[in-house]
Amino acid sequence: MTGYLDYIGYAVALLAATYAALSLLFMARRNQLEQVFARERSDAFQKRVSIELDQAQQVRDHQQRTWDGYRKFEVAEVVDEALDVRSVYMRPRDSKPLPPFKAGQHLAFKFNVPGQEKPVIRCYSLSDGPTDTARYRISVKRQGPPPNNPDVPPGVGSNYVHSLKPGDLLDVRAPGGSFFLPPESEHPIVLLAGGVGLTPMLSMLNYVIDNGQKRETWLFFGIRNKSEHMFADHLRHVMAEHENVTIVNVYGRPSDDCVEGHDYQATGYVSADLLKEMLPSANYDFYMCGPPPMMSSMFEGLTEWGVPESRIHFEAFGPASVKKTAPPPPAGDTPAEGIEVVFARSSKTVTWKGDNQSLLELAEEHGVALSFGCRAGSCGECATAVKEGKVRYLTEPGFTPETGSCLACCSVPDGRIAIDA
Ligand SMILES: Cc1cc2nc3c(=O)[nH]c(=O)nc-3n(C[C@H](O)[C@H](O)[C@H](O)COP(=O)(O)OP(=O)(O)OC[C@H]3O[C@@H](n4cnc5c(N)ncnc54)[C@H](O)[C@@H]3O)c2cc1C
Ligand code: FES
Incomplete structure (x- = not known):
């Protein structure tokens, strides 16, 4: 009987010792994990603080260094x-x-x-x-001069x-414009460039590599042939040094001295079909700049492929050729008899009939002189004071006019309006 009780006693003691050891182990592990979590929390906190300080510093630098006029x-x-x-x-x-x-x-x-x-x-x-x-x-x-008008x-x-x-x-x-790569995102991107439309894309590509970003980055660059291939050595070097970057040069008319595989990777045009062939999916942010026909066909092709409009960004080097859906004003908003526009300084009252005709085009049609530069909402030269009423923008302008002014090249009247022109 005693032996039996001893046996139970040992068993209980063993269980108690095991429980105590496990508790100690558990507590030690919990302390260890708490320390790790605390360290990680503090690392994450410090990282966030450092990002916010960097951003605040950038804003301060920008304010100190930028200029008006x-x-x-x-x-x-x-x-x-x-x-x-x-x-x-x-x-x-x-x-x-x-x-x-x-x-x-x-x-x-x-x-x-x-x-x-x-x-x-x-x-x-x-x-x-x-x-x-x-x-x-x-x-x-x-x-x-344009090929069809060589005498101008x-x-x-x-x-x-x-x-x-x-x-x-x-x-x-000072630098401006609403077409840019958001610095805070690292989502994969596709850059689509036609001819000299490469310039903003090159800025984006160089930003990605200069900042050591590992985001998947594609550049499709359409030109006629080697003679138009600006920055060819730089682009080749970028592609060789950065495995996250793929560059596809698309030659429209390769000449005899153009070597496939070295100078160019595809012939024809930068098109949605080419993208579908080469990209693993449509899950990218797309940025494009090129001649108007390329922009409008790419925009159409990408939306047909299922890319949401919010992921397609573009820059026009002249009057907009691409209009995202629901451009203001909706057709039904314009009364059949049109909207009255008063050019106050010229003492002219005219009727705007819709059709997305900009205030600048309307002024020109009626012989009202208005200064302009880019005709694309980018330079601010057509800024005009609005004396009465308000405007709507056909495309988001890259230049922010002063309060109480509008950019006549890319806005339309939103009801009766009087402007200082
Ligand atoms: C935001 C933005 C960024 C840009 N970035 C770049 C860039 O990086 N690189 C770049 O090269 N461009 C860029 N551009 C385009 C640039 O601003 C100019 O539009 C371009 O250089 C042409 O200007 P221009 O003064 O040489 O031609 P313009 O004098 O404006 O003439 C344009 C064309 O019209 C022709 N023309 C002249 N008179 C007549 C007439 N009577 N009838 C018919 N045609 C006529 C000219 O021969 C010429 O072919 C950009 C534009 C914008 C809005
Ligand atoms: S002409 Fe350049 S913003 Fe209107």
């Missing part, structure tokens, strides 16, 4: 990139640091072109990433840019 810049260097495409590097004449910009944004210039009555206002995208705070780069294609004068602004030499002075507005 035009600032004098000096041409530092000019470099030929391809047939009729030239890069201009420029630094501020006051040598103060430049504000950081967002990859994809542009500059507006006021050129004093000999022989032109008025200053010529033009926009050019920043063609490099935003890391250099001492100088900016733009890359400009020289515009000749060549492009004023682009030819002036091609005449610039180091030391020449330029009047430049």
Whole structure:
């Protein structure tokens, strides 16, 4: 009987000892985990604090370095990139640091072109990433007369840019525009460029690699052939050095000296069919800039493929060729007899009949002089005070006019309106 009781006693003691040991182990593990969690929580907290401090610093830097109106810049260097495409590097004449910009944004210039009555206002995208705070780069294609109208004068602004030499002075507005790669996102992206529309895409691509981002990045670049292949060596180098980047050069008309696989990867056009063939899915943010036919067909092709409009971003180098759905104003909102527009300074009252005709086009139709530059909502040159009523924008402008003003090139009246023109 005693032996039996002893046995039970041992068993109980063993169980108690095991329980105590397990409790100790459990407590030790819990302490260990708590320490890990506390460390991680504190790391995450510190990371968040450091991101927020960085962002606050960036905002402060931006406020300190940016400027209103035009600032004098000096041409530092000019470099030929391809047939009729030239890069201009420029630094501020006051040598103060430049504000950081967002990859994809542009500059507006006021050129004093000999022989032109008025200053010529033009926009050019920043063609490099935003890391250099001492100088900016733009890359400009020289515009000749249109092939179907060879007797008209060549492009004023682009030819002036091609005449610039180091030391020449330029009047430049601070970087702006709503077409940019959001710095906080690392979602995979597809960049679609046609011709000189590469410039904002190159800025985005350089931003991705300069910041060591590992996001999947594709660039589809459409040009005629090797002669138009700007930044070819740089792009080849980027592709070789960064496994998250794939570049597909698409040549429309390869010449005999173009080598498939080396110079270009596909022939034809940058099209939705090509994307469907090469991309594993449609789950990307798409950014595009190119000639109007490319933009409108890509936009259509991508939406048909199921890409939501909110994931398609584009920049027009001239009047908008792509209109997202539900552009204001909805057709039914315009009364059959039209909307009254008063050009107050010219003492003219006219009727706006809809059809998305901008206030600038309406003014021109009725002989009212309104200043303009880009006709694309980017330069601010057409800003006009609204004395009565309000406007709606056909596309989101890249330039924010002062309160009480509108950009006449891309807005339409939202009911009866009087503007200072
Ligand atoms: C946000 C933004 C960013 C841009 N970024 C870039 C960029 O990075 N690189 C770039 O190269 N461009 C860029 N552009 C385009 C640029 O702003 C200019 O529109 C482009 O350089 C042409 O301007 P231009 O003064 O040379 O031509 P314009 O003088 O405006 O002439 C345009 C065309 O019209 C023709 N023309 C002249 N007179 C007539 C007439 N009577 N009848 C018919 N045709 C006529 C000209 O021969 C020319 O082909 C950008 C535009 C915007 C809005
Ligand atoms: S003309 Fe440039 S914003 Fe209207």
